[in-house]
Amino acid sequence: MFEDFTAWHIPPLFVATVTTFGGLIPFWNAGYAIEEFGLPKRIAISKEAQAVMITGSGRTTALGLVLFTFYSQGKFREVDTIMVILAYLGLVDGYVCWREGAPGKALFRAASGMLIAAWGWFGMTS
Template identity: 45%
Template structure:
């Protein structure tokens, strides 16, 4: 019987797969509708309406998709320690996302993003995917 990526998956892999999916597919939204993606991120309307800000947000999305794909590649290669490292790093970027939201006037979204990021980073730092 052929071995597939799904043979060794367990419940501890769910957070990593969820994050990989949201980064890969959610991260691609700015390529199609940057204003919508910026609103979903939580940025205020004055930034959402700015074409320059939309372009910068789309450029940032390229890196987001790459991070999501790197999670999938690590899963495909059964390199679960690598998934944990990526999650710890992604958590750090999420904390900075929360700070940015706070700074531009959407503190509620900022607190939510930072809290979720701490959870993701903790999962990675504790090595929960590779446990």
């Protein structure tokens, strides 16, 4: 598994780690996760929003696990492909934060998504 490891693999492994484990935070404290995401307190205290955050984060964790799985199988092109697709999530996250009055978080999320996608687009892992 790690015989092919290079420093170029650090960014996708970092993305896999933060999506897998960061996606677990709402299971223990959904209100905190919502605020950390960049949304206002009025949303964070909503039990309905917390439920949606937990289900969405479960899907995020699943994407992180897929990245780890493909990486461990040496399927680096597949890892790059998923990294490209993650651009969509960054743009959606940015849009939601922007719409809810958190332009700084919106910019960070959208830009991060684009950087992750660029890594995959240019095949930096494979």
